[in-house]
Amino acid sequence: MGSSSTEIAIIGAGIAGASAAHRLSELGLKARVYEAEQHPGGRMAHARIGQARFDHGAQFFTTRGQTFRSVVDAAAADGAVKVWTNGFDEPPDGYERWRGVPDMTALAAWLLAQADATVHLDERVHHLEHLEAPAIVLTPPVPVSLALSQHSDLQPPDRLLNRLNGVEYKRTVAVLFSLEEHPEGLPTHGGIQLVDDPDLAFVTDNAAKGLSDVPAITVHLSNDASAALWDEPDQKLIEFASAQVQAEIGPIVSVASMVERWRYAGPIQVLEESALVWGNQPLIVMAGEAFNGPKVEGAFDSGRYAAEKIAEYLS
Ligand SMILES: Cc1cc2nc3c(=O)[nH]c(=O)nc-3n(C[C@H](O)[C@H](O)[C@H](O)COP(=O)(O)OP(=O)(O)OC[C@H]3O[C@@H](n4cnc5c(N)ncnc54)[C@H](O)[C@@H]3O)c2cc1C
Incomplete structure (x- = not known):
């Protein structure tokens, strides 16, 4: 590969990728971002059925660290994110749960817009060796990044390979329902987080959340139900989710529905490093939510750390 x-x-x-681009830009470096989908956001994902709009991956994020908080405050000042609720239980626990505006993809899009970066959407990378770059940041889920590095003969050394091969992921089945009428059995903010339920993990009324103009709910099955029903046909998943959600919030009348299967919903084991680095010309940095703590903030921090390692390497 040339560089x-x-x-x-x-x-x-x-x-993670958007955060890396944003931090590289702060450090005076330009980025070229390749995204396989037509939109940024990754697992902070958005879908539509007709007029109905859904967040169907991550439903919210929290801010714990000062760095993430100050970036979120800047995004909020630009209208890209806002506080959704201060807790899902009654009474609320008081911790802010944030959402994107209009949807969860907005934070990644905002970070990329601030960065000195060209963004190539709908462009899946198959071979890293075709990229001309002094350093490459890999942010897909670990098995996907690993396969990409191996195809390209840029695989990590054995000591890292063994650890990366051990990272496993839980799966999540998401079922999206466009409804005839607004459902009645949800709290006014529109979110129900079910921590110990055997079948459901989360239910969101996307209209109450402020995202959809027409009735639209997102249903996430629990880890156990997602694993058990993963290979079932869509219709069976729709019927299962419909029955479970009606037991939770009362009757719904669905006008259309869609199933999304998140094969890599979240890592079961998180690696303690903020990112892993190997190689030279190009330097490879593997980052994302499997490092440094899962969830949106962990992925953000990991992308930022990846950018800092690259700036250090190039200095
Ligand atoms: C159903 C679900 C619910 C969740 N709920 C929450 C929540 O409520 N709160 C929370 O904090 N977190 C939640 N999470 C986790 C959160 O979404 C993730 O931690 C975070 O979004 C991961 O970001 P990332 O950048 O590391 O990875 P991703 O978002 O997966 O980004 C990787 C990107 O790489 C792209 N890509 C992959 N292969 C290629 C290729 N070859 N070429 C080009 N592009 C490629 C993908 O399309 C994707 O956009 C949830 C996740 C899921 C799936």
Whole structure:
């Protein structure tokens, strides 16, 4: 691979890739971001059925660290994110749960818009060796990034390979329902988080959340139900989710529905490093939510750390 370009290549425009591009820009470096989908956001995902709009991956995020908080405050000042609720239980626990505006993809899109980066949407990378870059950031889920590095003969050394091969993921089945009428059995903010339920993990009324103009609910099955029903046909998943959600919130009349299967919903084991680095010309940095703590903030922090390692390498 040549490295005549000084632009850093980033694979993935989820929150980790967007955060890496944003931080590289703060450090005076340009990025080229490749995203397989037509939109940024990754697992902070958005879908439509007709007029109905859904967040169907991550439903919210929290801010614990000061760095993420200050970026979120800047995004909020620009209208890209806002506080959804201060808790899902009654009474609320008081911790802010944030959402994107209009939907969960907005934070990644906002970070990319602030960055000195070109973003290539709908462009899946198959071979890293075709990219001209002094450093490459890999942000897809670990098995996907690993396969990509191996196809390209840029695989990690054995000591890292063994650990990366051990990272397993839970699955989540999401079922989206466009409804005839607004459902009645949800709290006014529109979110129900079910921590110990054997079948359901989360239910969101996307209209109450402020995202959809027409009745639209997102249903996430629990880890156990998602694993058990993963290979069932869509119709069976729709019937199962419909029955479970009606037991939770009362009757619904669905006008259309859609199933999304998240094969890599979240890592079961999280690696303690903030990102893993190997190689030279190009330097490879593997980042994302499997590092440094899962969830949106962990992925953000990991992308930022990846950018800092690259700036250090290039200095
Ligand atoms: C159903 C579900 C619910 C969740 N709920 C929450 C929640 O409520 N709160 C929370 O904090 N977190 C939640 N999470 C976790 C959160 O979404 C993730 O931690 C975070 O979004 C991961 O970001 P990432 O950038 O590391 O990875 P991703 O978002 O997966 O980004 C990787 C990107 O790489 C792209 N890509 C993959 N392969 C290629 C390729 N070859 N070429 C180009 N692009 C490629 C993908 O399309 C994707 O956009 C949830 C996740 C799921 C799936």
